[in-house]
Amino acid sequence: MSNEKYIVTSALPYINGVKHIGNLIGSLLPADVFARYLRLRGRDVVAICGTDDHGTPAEIAALEAGLSVEDYCTKMYKVQKKNYEDFNLSFDYFGRTSDIENHEITQSLFLKLYENGYIFEKEDEQLFSVDDDRFLPDRYVIGTCPHCGYERARGDQCEDCSTLLNPTQLINPKSVISDSNNLVIKQTKHLYIDLPKIQPKVEEWVNKQEQWPLTTLSIAQKWLREGLRPRSITRNLKWGIPVPLQGYEDLVFYVWFDAPIGYISMTKKWAKLEGDENLWLEYWKNPKTRYYEFMGIDNVPFHTVTFPSTIIGADDGYILPTFVKGFQWLTYPGGKFSTSQKRGVFIDQALELYPADYWRYYLLLIAPERQNTEFNWKLFQDAVNNDLNNQFGNLVNRTVTFIERNFDGKVPTVDSYKKEDEELWQDLEHTVKEYEETFEQVEFQKPLKALKTFVARVNKYFTETKPWEVIKTDKKRAGEILSNLAHVLRSIALLSHPFIPSSAEKIYLSLGIAHPITDDKWERIIDRTAIRGNTVKFQGHLFKKITDKEVKKYEIEFGAVVVSDEESKQPEKPKKSKKPTKESKFITIEDFDKVKIKSAKVLDCVKHPKSDKLLVLTVDDGERKDRTIVAGIAKYYNPEDLKNRTVMIVDNLKPRKLGGIKSEGMVLAVEDEKGVSLLSPDRDFAGGFRAS
RNA sequence: AGCGCCUUGGAGUAGUUUGGUUAACUCGUUGGGCUCAUAACCCAAAGAUCGCAUGGUUCAAGUCCUGCAGGCGCUACCA
Numbered sequence: 001m002s003n004e005k006y007i008v009t010s011a012l013p014y015i016n017g018v019k020h021i022g023n024l025i026g027s028l029l030p031a032d033v034f035a036r037y038l039r040l041r042g043r044d045v046v047a048i049c050g051t052d053d054h055g056t057p058a059e060i061a062a063l064e065a066g067l068s069v070e071d072y073c074t075k076m077y078k079v080q081k082k083n084y085e086d087f088n089l090s091f092d093y094f095g096r097t098s099d100i101e102n103h104e105i106t107q108s109l110f111l112k113l114y115e116n117g118y119i120f121e122k123e124d125e126q127l128f129s130v131d132d133d134r135f136l137p138d139r140y141v142i143g144t145c146p147h148c149g150y151e152r153a154r155g156d157q158c159e160d161c162s163t164l165l166n167p168t169q170l171i172n173p174k175s176v177i178s179d180s181n182n183l184v185i186k187q188t189k190h191l192y193i194d195l196p197k198i199q200p201k202v203e204e205w206v207n208k209q210e211q212w213p214l215t216t217l218s219i220a221q222k223w224l225r226e227g228l229r230p231r232s233i234t235r236n237l238k239w240g241i242p243v244p245l246q247g248y249e250d251l252v253f254y255v256w257f258d259a260p261i262g263y264i265s266m267t268k269k270w271a272k273l274e275g276d277e278n279l280w281l282e283y284w285k286n287p288k289t290r291y292y293e294f295m296g297i298d299n300v301p302f303h304t305v306t307f308p309s310t311i312i313g314a315d316d317g318y319i320l321p322t323f324v325k326g327f328q329w330l331t332y333p334g335g336k337f338s339t340s341q342k343r344g345v346f347i348d349q350a351l352e353l354y355p356a357d358y359w360r361y362y363l364l365l366i367a368p369e370r371q372n373t374e375f376n377w378k379l380f381q382d383a384v385n386n387d388l389n390n391q392f393g394n395l396v397n398r399t400v401t402f403i404e405r406n407f408d409g410k411v412p413t414v415d416s417y418k419k420e421d422e423e424l425w426q427d428l429e430h431t432v433k434e435y436e437e438t439f440e441q442v443e444f445q446k447p448l449k450a451l452k453t454f455v456a457r458v459n460k461y462f463t464e465t466k467p468w469e470v471i472k473t474d475k476k477r478a479g480e481i482l483s484n485l486a487h488v489l490r491s492i493a494l495l496s497h498p499f500i501p502s503s504a505e506k507i508y509l510s511l512g513i514a515h516p517i518t519d520d521k522w523e524r525i526i527d528r529t530a531i532r533g534n535t536v537k538f539q540g541h542l543f544k545k546i547t548d549k550e551v552k553k554y555e556i557e558f559g560a561v562v563v564s565d566e567e568s569k570q571p572e573k574p575k576k577s578k579k580p581t582k583e584s585k586f587i588t589i590e591d592f593d594k595v596k597i598k599s600a601k602v603l604d605c606v607k608h609p610k611s612d613k614l615l616v617l618t619v620d621d622g623e624r625k626d627r628t629i630v631a632g633i634a635k636y637y638n639p640e641d642l643k644n645r646t647v648m649i650v651d652n653l654k655p656r657k658l659g660g661i662k663s664e665g666m667v668l669a670v671e672d673e674k675g676v677s678l679l680s681p682d683r684d685f686a687g688g689f690r691a692s
Numbered sequence: 693a694g695c696g697c698c699u700u701g702g703a704g705u706a707g708u709u710u711g712g713u714u715a716a717c718u719c720g721u722u723g724g725g726c727u728c729a730u731a732a733c734c735c736a737a738a739g740a741u742c743g744c745a746u747g748g749u750u751c752a753a754g755u756c757c758u759g760c761a762g763g764c765g766c767u768a769c770c771a
Contacts, residue, residue: 012771014771015771016771052771054771055770055771056770056771057770057771058771124769137769137770137771138769138770139770139771156769156770190769195768214696214709215696215697215766218695218696219695219696219766219767222694222695222696222766222767223767223768225695226694226695226767228768229768229769231768231769232769233769235769254769255770255771256768256769256770256771259771297765297766298765298766298770299771300766301766301767301768302768305768306768328697328764328765329764329765331764366704366705370697370698371697371698371764371765372697372698372764372765373704373705374704376703376704378703378719379703379704379719382703382704382718382719382720383718383719386718386719387718389730389732390730390732390733391732391733393730393732394729394730394732394733395729395733397728397729397730397732398728398729398730398732398733399728399729400729401728401729402728402729405728406728445705445706446706449706449717449718452717452718453717453718456718459732459733459734460733460734460735462728462729462733462734463726463728463733463734463735464734466726466728467728468726468727468728468729469726469728471728482728541730542730543730544730545730
């Protein structure tokens with residue numbers, strides 16, 4: 001089986017900008033983890049990723065940065081490459097789609113398609129911006145929607161009425177790039193790939209992929225069911241891979257066409273650097289290769305239908321993916337990741353706050369495998385503090401220090417195993433089995449949870465066997481317990497390596513293992529004697545806790561807030577069919593009784609950091625002296641004036657975040673045209689008295 | 693509009709493919725234990741009519757079917 005090869009690829013991040021943690025968990029990180037797992041098991045794997053360099057956005061960003069597009073891309077390439085290295089992403093090669101190898105392979109695949117009769121020419125109308133001196137992609141044109149009159153409709157679709165459009169349909173179209181309305185319609189010739197002609201073969205292939213995840217399969221099948229349409233593969237740009245065909249020299253390939261070919265060309269470049277020019281062919285033209293692709297869900301059609309069409313149509317011996325894993329989205333509280341709005345965590349920032357392993361662990365734990373998941377600072381803290389620090393780090397710590405203090409740092413020898421020892425080893429076996437099985441199915445949360453459960457199990461073993469007590473009467477037995485612990489820890493380190501590689505290495509060092517973790521053989525994952533006699537050495541604590549203070553700070557700093565919807569009640573689309581609930585004229589006394597209104601003393605009051613309409617009150621409600629209430633009264637009250645005042649609050653209102661700060665209740669006030677006035681008792685009142 | 697996904701104790705989730713005794717896990721809460729360890733670790737308890745129809749199928753439904761409500765994602769010339 002040694003000639004079975006593996007390819008692992010992550011969707012290629014676009015060259016522009018630094019990526020956020022959502023991009024990371026959507027493709028890059030899983031690809032890395034899976035590749036690490038395969039390597040650990042001794043599989044012959046090449047893991048490939050790189051930047052997707054071409055396209056209009058890169059050109060425009062370069063323009064704005066005052067750089068040539070080549071220089072801009074090189075600069076961004078370096079930035080991204082470093083980010084991923086810092087995150088311990090272990091791609092064998094991280095390349096670029098603008099490299100010469102990609103030119104060669106893209107052009108050769110195109111020529112094959114051409115020879116095989118899958119390329120045809122068609123004339124298009126396209127808007128040309130005279131002032132920008134360039135053709136405008138649909139999304140770079142905005143204008144008035146002919147259907148609903150929305151003034152900022154994009155050339156491909158009106159966001160307001162969601163009608164699909166052609167840029168030429170827009171009224172008063174203008175360029176997004178320059179705002180110029182000096183646009184002309186030009187006839188241009190473009191080359192198309194005849195997807196309908198290739199469809200039967202693609203369909204035949206897709207229908208055989210029973211091992212694919214259901215969502216992947218159903219997306220692919222939907223596209224095929226609706227029938228593929230020919231798709232343009234050229235653009236009139238200067239930045240890109242030139243079309244190697246007479247009469248089309250001024251065209252370049254459309255990015256969607258050349259980007260996935262990057263997987264192949266980057267492997268080729270890797271082979272070159274490895275000093276074996278033809279090595280890449282052993283992977284890409286070997287029918288026995290197992291090829292795993294990782295990407296966000298939006299990319300699934302490209303990897304299950306269009307890119308395979310290129311490969312199948314060209315018929316040049318390249319293999320197709322064995323497994324296509326599409327991830328849902330990692331969402332962020334308060335809205336989409338956005339550089340301009342300072343919302344979300346970007347990779348470079350993330351690493352300034354905490355080590356890569358913290359992020360890797362939490363992101364993998366909540367990996368959006370089945371559904372969208374939301375990043376949450378508090379849960380991030382929980383995961384790091386409980387799972388990593390308390391359970392994992394502390395287990396390593398208590399084991400190593402115990403051996404250091406009682407056994408001169410030497411891992412003791414075991415002569416016989418008691419029942420509880422055997423049970424421990426048996427559980428390890430089960431864990432490894434579960435881990436292997438779920439990993440082979442390309443799942444991430446499950447192997448990680450198996451590992452996490454086992455770590456807790458080992459802590460239990462430690463507590464229940466009480467070596468600190470046993471050692472007083474039976475040093476030998478205590479030694480056996482610690483030996484078991486140390487050996488099991490070695491297995492845990494191996495199992496955790498794909499997820500948290502640096503910490504795993506550190507455990508190896510603690511256990512006095514000289515070789516890197518990646519040199520270990522999977523066959524020895526369970527080994528009761530591997531480190532007998534090793535000298536352990538405390539390496540410092542593996543993890544550190546995240547404090548509440550940090551969480552609060554970062555929640556605000558990184559915009560993890562719900563936009564105070566009081567104000568942002570934009571003319572949002574009236575939610576369809578929201579039946580107006582019939583309100584009856586009276587409520588019953590029981591209804592009123594549900595509302596608990598009580599007095600509260602304002603202890604402190606400050607302006608809301610994110611809003612000029614909100615004040616943040618800290619009140620004493622008779623039960624607690626640290627209740628936080630956010631009120632929209634900043635226009636009418638100075639924070640200072642409210643201190644020591646008694647106000648009336650709704651006690652049992654469901655807490656809600658306002659501008660990122662959790663408001664636990666509501667302050668009662670009345671409003672007329674002059675402004676807002678707070679309700680309060682006639683005389684000074686302590687907090688906690690219910691109104692009735 | 694179409695397609696798909698989601699709705700399970702205070703929070704986050706598993707379980708739904710292949711229906712079957714007390715609905716599982718982590719956090720949080722309450723109580724207890726331990727002291728080797730980073731106030732870490734271990735045990736126990738409370739807490740869920742599994743979105744709604746008091747809908748259907750079945751001896752049996754969180755799991756299958758139907759309808760409804762709410763939330764989300766994807767839908768090709770974007771990269």
